[in-house]
Amino acid sequence: MSVCIDITGLRPERVTVVPSPLAELGMALHALSEPGHHPGLQGWVTGVTARLDPYLADRMCEADFLWRTTFSDLFLPYAGLPGRDALPGATLTEELDLLDKLTDEQFVNAATEFMCTPGYDTPGLDVLADPAQHRRALDLAASRGPRQVHFTRRLLDDPPGVRAWLRQFLRDCDEAFFADVWARVSHPLAADARHKTDLLRRKGLAEALTSVSSAVSLDEGAALISVDKMAHGRTATADGGLLLIPTSLGWPHLMVLHRYGWQPVLHYPVGSPELASPPSVEQLTLRITALSHPVRMRICRLLARSAHTTSEMAQSLGMTAPEISRHLGVLKKASLITTRRRGRYVLHQLDVTVVARLGSDFLEGLLR
Template sequence: MSVTIDITGLAADGSAPEADRWARISVVPSPLAELGMALHVLSEPGHHPELGGWTAAVSSRLSPHLADRLCEADFLWRTTFSDVFWAFAGVPGGRVLPGATLAEDLELLDELTDEQFVQAALEFTCGLRGDTPRPGTLDDPVLRRRALDMAAARGPMQERFTRRLMEDPPAIRAWLRHLLLDCEEAFFADTWARVQPQLAAEARHRTELLRRRGLTEALCSLSGAFSVDEEAALITVDKLPVVRTATGDGGLVLVPTSLGRPHV
């Protein structure tokens, strides 16, 4: 099982200098993405025993009210990660990079249309596939019914959330934004201050490897989970989901993470 990314649209002509071949690949940390990773670790501490000390310390600081709200939405990050944490990728143009602060990343999230936001959440709560076109769920009664049926199969919490999401997207968007800002105040500001310097250093290192040694070295030296076929312009990541996607004529953004694996 794997995630396969077709990067044909990124490669410059083969005669171009190596430093220019992958000019539209960026390595940039994202505080919103790292917060998503942090929430995943908190919801599945048994999957990340190496972070047990951090998990215990953060969990002990959470107010019961915030802990309850996190449980209400944990299907957005427990098993995989909702696309709401990669909001920069949905901004039109395909050239937007993550923000330097959580506030900047949330501004990018605000730029998504209600349909984009709903699709990002429904991909996660209802199991919509990431490798197929996704028509407008908000305007299509058949798709709305399918989404609710699939959410109900996941559980009553998912069904309630999905119903609220489709009935009043702005209210759910405001609710999630408030939740993420409360997480920043409760624990994530301290976590980000600690990990951001190492993520920035990793981004600089990977960018330099990409420029000097090429895409294969930049990715495969990061983790054995990566394989790169530069001739076919394919990146394959050994992961549980089976997904195929393509960059098209946009860009590819690699987001380093301290809390997740394989650390990107």
């Protein structure tokens, strides 16, 4: 599974790496709402939560599904502006002004993304003008919960009022805690953007994308960027550009904006504990499938204690050598065992490090 970006005709100068204060504020809100996703930020979350004004904390709950359930494209508004080449602002105020430039239809469609509505990468439905879509939006919201219904009803009845509420809420968050965060992270993010831009100029897009994440790859022949995720999606730069936006608060999330008609955006974490080559979704699937069989679990238990030959395992488990070999082939394909030769014997052993990381790898793959 992957999200793909068709970059046919994309000129090098239309690829831009730039930090975004509004996107970083969105990640800050997400971390506060889902601290379990971000174990490295637990201390910061505890400190902010302890001194947060109760009134602001209550308002934070009114629409937290915009940054908790999903990461709303409202935090990347420049991607939706005409021309598909707008850039983030240098300050939060500038980016809130860009948010104001989205049409009501764009704003509502992006704000109702939490409903898991179909057609994210196809032309959106006009829920404001179509009564049937209006009713459907409320039905979908009802399946998510009463707060979602209340927010959706406000949104459909009074888009300008919700826009004003959101702008003021974000400004209050900036005053309460985010200004300090941005003062701390903006310089490292700018340095990373300069580094990626230098790679683009000197070594090309493929090298720059590899430095973003090993989950991102470029097929230059097909002019296609693929992002390894547990999701399907497709978009194209067309006559617009491509934005790469770094975040200091985002790990393990690697997000791709592929909304129909919007400029594609890669929102990637920097300074993360990500390994040099984290397993792909396909590798994770192979490993989980390999460990789901009871015989292979018994083999793993043997190989976790010490190295064994195929004949030893066959004798210990009461099976034939060919049967053991077939199971070993599955485990080896999943990179769960290592093999070494000692004289005329071939010894197999469980790679305990890989198995130990499987839980965190799986979680990272889900959250990526």
